[in-house]
Amino acid sequence: MEKICGAALGVCFQCKKCSSGCPVAKLAKSRPSEIMRQLHLGAGNELLESDLVWACVSCETCSTRCPMGIDVAGVIDALRKLALERGAPKPAGNVPLFNRAFLRTVQMFGRSYEIGMVAAYKLGTGTWMNDTEKFPTMLKKGKISLLPPRGGDRKTVRRIFKQSKKNQGPQA
Amino acid sequence: MRYAYFPGCSAESTARDMHQSTLAVARALGIDLVEPKGWTCCGATAGHQTDHFLAVSLPAANMAKVRDMNLDMVVSCAACFNRMKVANHEIAAHPATRKQVGEALERDYDGSVKVRHFLEVLLDDVGLKAISRAVKHSLNGLKVACYYGCLLVRPPKILKFDDPENPMSLDRLVEAIGGQSLDWPCKVECCGGGLSLSRTDVVVQLTDSILDMACRAGADCVAVSCPLCQVNLDLRQQDIRKQTGRNHQMPILYITQLVGLCLGIRRDELGFEKLMVPASTVLEKVAAN
Numbered sequence: 001m002e003k004i005c006g007a008a009l010g011v012c013f014q015c016k017k018c019s020s021g022c023p024v025a026k027l028a029k030s031r032p033s034e035i036m037r038q039l040h041l042g043a044g045n046e047l048l049e050s051d052l053v054w055a056c057v058s059c060e061t062c063s064t065r066c067p068m069g070i071d072v073a074g075v076i077d078a079l080r081k082l083a084l085e086r087g088a089p090k091p092a093g094n095v096p097l098f099n100r101a102f103l104r105t106v107q108m109f110g111r112s113y114e115i116g117m118v119a120a121y122k123l124g125t126g127t128w129m130n131d132t133e134k135f136p137t138m139l140k141k142g143k144i145s146l147l148p149p150r151g152g153d154r155k156t157v158r159r160i161f162k163q164s165k166k167n168q169g170p171q172a
Numbered sequence: 173m174r175y176a177y178f179p180g181c182s183a184e185s186t187a188r189d190m191h192q193s194t195l196a197v198a199r200a201l202g203i204d205l206v207e208p209k210g211w212t213c214c215g216a217t218a219g220h221q222t223d224h225f226l227a228v229s230l231p232a233a234n235m236a237k238v239r240d241m242n243l244d245m246v247v248s249c250a251a252c253f254n255r256m257k258v259a260n261h262e263i264a265a266h267p268a269t270r271k272q273v274g275e276a277l278e279r280d281y282d283g284s285v286k287v288r289h290f291l292e293v294l295l296d297d298v299g300l301k302a303i304s305r306a307v308k309h310s311l312n313g314l315k316v317a318c319y320y321g322c323l324l325v326r327p328p329k330i331l332k333f334d335d336p337e338n339p340m341s342l343d344r345l346v347e348a349i350g351g352q353s354l355d356w357p358c359k360v361e362c363c364g365g366g367l368s369l370s371r372t373d374v375v376v377q378l379t380d381s382i383l384d385m386a387c388r389a390g391a392d393c394v395a396v397s398c399p400l401c402q403v404n405l406d407l408r409q410q411d412i413r414k415q416t417g418r419n420h421q422m423p424i425l426y427i428t429q430l431v432g433l434c435l436g437i438r439r440d441e442l443g444f445e446k447l448m449v450p451a452s453t454v455l456e457k458v459a460a461n
Contacts, residue, residue, distance in 0.1 A: 095371065149181065159276050
């Protein structure tokens with residue numbers, strides 16, 4: 001863990017500042033300080049199923065306020081990385097699928113394409129009806145584009161994605 | 173004043189109003205913004221949560237293009253601003269990362285392009301005095317809750333934007349154009365960011381408590397400078413009303429829309445019609461002077 005995220009986990013003394021400031025701690029079953037403590041106690045793969053790992057909004061309040069300078073958000077990043085690598089069960093809202101859908105449009109068009117992303121995500125989660133009532137207004141106000149974005153340097157972006165896939169090895 | 177301007181993907185979709193008002197304000201203040209040709213997505217939170225290499229390389233591809241333009245890079249989206257600065261930091265601090273990124277880009281990039289938020293240009297380069305002088309219509313004491321969110325201020329060691337707990341840059345700008353900036357406790361709280369679609373339940377709860385606090389502080393509107401904050405706070409008011417019965421009716425404006433209004437720029441050039449919660453109270457107050 002320390003190797004992946006570069007944080008010195010041992011200096012945490014459980015002041016719980018990270019949990020007090022965490023906007024999702026009260027909505028999730030586990031808190032950042034609890035994850036830190038579980039890591040001290042040698043927890044393994046069970047941590048990857050903690051709902052905080054994907055409910056975390058990456059706001060970095062925990063890292064900013066930690067009196068010992070631990071990058072707590074970096075610890076969560078590392079847990080996400082391991083969860084993806086080790087195929088942990090799908091979290092609520094299937095955030096990894098959302099991220100993949102988003103990145104797939106970037107890979108294709110060089111820039112993100114909302115309709116494509118939303119369609120792929122909804123197809124994967126079966127949440128067709130969510131937010132559909134907002135779609136006509138957003139379209140009318142020009143807040144959503146029907147056509148995919150143009151003008152981005154797709155060649156460079158495709159090379160980046162190719163390299164990323166190579167880095168992750170054959171299982172990715 | 174000439175800069176390379178990175179609009180970001182949301183400038184072509186949910187945040188056209190941010191993009192339009194940034195360009196209009198820049199024009200009015202004599203700031204020259206040049207788009208780098210072929211700019212691409214910064215990877216946003218999805219990139220950051222998926223793969224470190226993607227999270228660094230996608231922003232770097234854009235900064236390498238700006239390197240050739242010999243200009244500072246100006247960003248108006250707080251999320252892109254954050255990803256660019258973090259990527260620069262990673263590349264400058266880790267030679268191995270720099271090498272790997274360079275291989276994918278087929279060119280070396282050293283992490284040296286200066287990345288600045290459009291707000292920094294307004295505050296530091298144009299200056300508050302010059303902006304005050306250019307004001308044609310004052311905000312007329314409009315009570316504004318300035319909302320910074322996460323990505324402008326954290327991580328502070330890398331972004332070096334403002335105080336991470338009580339930032340004041342937006343507030344100073346609001347005061348300079350005749351508004352009253354409010355002292356309120358949610359300036360740097362999180363709106364739920366990129367979880368808008370995947371964990372709407374989380375976003376509805378977070379935005380509800382932020383909006384509730386803005387209402388209690390007596391705000392006429394909330395000023396933002398991040399497209400994720402704007403969409404979540406503006407669009408989710410419908411869901412909050414349905415789920416909790418609370419009707420905040422709080423206009424969520426980009427700071428550039430407020431500045432543009434004061435500079436006398438036409439409302440349709442500032443994208444006011446794109447707001448989900450209409451800003452009629454704001455417009456009436458400004459028109460009254």
